[in-house]
Amino acid sequence: MSKPIRDTEIETWDGRRAQVRAVVDSGCYPTIVRQDRLPEGTQVIGGVTREMRTAAEGGKLRIVGVTFLVMKLEGRIIEDEALISPDLAQDLLIGAKTMQAWDIRILNNNGSTTVRIGRDTRDPEITEVD
Numbered sequence: 001m002s003k004p005i006r007d008t009e010i011e012t013w014d015g016r017r018a019q020v021r022a023v024v025d026s027g028c029y030p031t032i033v034r035q036d037r038l039p040e041g042t043q044v045i046g047g048v049t050r051e052m053r054t055a056a057e058g059g060k061l062r063i064v065g066v067t068f069l070v071m072k073l074e075g076r077i078i079e080d081e082a083l084i085s086p087d088l089a090q091d092l093l094i095g096a097k098t099m100q101a102w103d104i105r106i107l108n109n110n111g112s113t114t115v116r117i118g119r120d121t122r123d124p125e126i127t128e129v130d
Helices: 096-101
Strands: 005-011 017-024 032-034 045-053 060-073 076-085 092-094 104-109 112-117
Touching: 005 092, 032 060, 060 092, 076 096, 096 104
Parallel strands: 017 092, 032 076
Antiparallel strands: 005 017, 005 060, 032 092, 045 060, 060 076, 104 112
């Protein structure tokens, strides 16, 4: 089964927006965004570059910081932190951590791939505090 790619709007907490192509990838734990796809002026927490290994033999990915993103995907709104990498081949990888938090599932039916998102920032159980 191939990993689904979806057009996604990302937004920073201060309202800066960008359109990206997101790969929904349960084989990657963190959510990672390519540095040059972030809206200009995005606040980045960081300072020390670190490396992550990739699935490719000997593959490495530089991580230069982290930011918090609101993502509009499949008509739903989710949010999570995203690691920032200048080396990422895709615009955005939505990883297993975000998928678990928002109950995102990838369904394959005879070659047709569907992405289902079970939770949304507008859901009452998420937006209400007891």
